[in-house]
Amino acid sequence: MPDTAPAPAAILLDALGTLVALEPPAPHLRSELATRFGVDVSEAEAARAIAAEIAYYRAHLDEGRDSAGLAALRRRCADVLRSALPEGLAGRLELDPLVDALLASLRFRAYPDARSALQAARARGQRLVVVSNWDVSLVGVLRGLELEPLLNGILTSAVVGARKPAAAIFEQALALARVGPDQAIHVGDSLAEDVAGARAAGIEPVLIRRGGGPPVPGVRTVSSLSEVITPAPA
Ligand SMILES: [Mg+2]
Known part of the structure; x- marks a missing residue:
C-alpha cells in the first residue's frame, strides 16, 4: 500500500x-417551443432567452424552498423567459404551458x-x-x-x-x-x-x-x- x-x-x-x-438548453428550448406552440425561434434567440431565465433563477432560487414556492418561482422564471424571447411571440406563449416547456428544456x-x-x-x-x-x-x-x-x-x-x-x-x-x-x-x-x-x-x-x-x-x-x-x- x-x-x-x-x-x-x-x-x-x-x-x-x-x-x-446541464445539457445545452437552447436547442431543447427551440424544439419544445416548436412542438408545444408551433413557434420558431433561432438558436441565438433561444440562447438569449434561456440566459436571461438562468440569471433570474440564480438570483431567486432560494424562493423555491417548498412546493408552493417552487411553483411560483417557476412561473416567474417562465415569465422572464417569455419577456426575453422576440417581441410578438408573447401572445402565443401561455404561461403554464411555457413552464412545462422550460422544465423540459432543462435536462440534467x-x-x-x-x-x-x-x-x-x-x-x-x-x-x-x-x-x-x-x-x-x-x-x-x-x-x-x-x-x-x-x-x-x-x-x-x-x-x-x-x-x-x-x-x-x-x-x-x-x-x-x-x-x-x-x-x-x-x-x-x-x-x-x-x-x-x-x-x-x-x-x-x-x-x-x-x-x-x-x-x-x-x-x-x-x-x-x-x-x-x-x-x-x-
Ligand atoms: Mg457547481
Missing part, C-alpha cells in the same frame, strides 16, 4: 458542475464518473452529503439520475436558508455527516462558492475542473471525481 493521507470520513459535494451537468445528466465514484466512497465507509445552491427540486433531480440512494444527505440553499459560501450550510452538512470540519473535504467547481465557503467553515476544499484548466495556487485541484476517491500515491 502506498503511503497516503487518511481518507476523509466525509465528502461534501457540490451538484452542478461536480456531480451533474450525471457525469460519467459520478455513480462509480460515489459507490467507491460508500464502499470505503465515507459519508456523502451534497451541498448545493439550488431549490428544493434538487432531490428529485438526483433521484431521477439514480444518485440519491448513494448519498447520506442533500442540502439545498433554498431549504437550509443559507447559500454557499455561507458557513451555515457547510456546518449543517457536517452535522448531517456527524463529522468535524477536519474529517471532511468539500468538492466543487466554484472558487467563490465552494473553495472559499469550505475554507471559511474549516473544511479542506477540492476544486474540480472538469474541462481542465490551469491549477489554482494553494488549492488541491482535480479533473474527475475518481481522483478524489482514489488518493494519488504519496
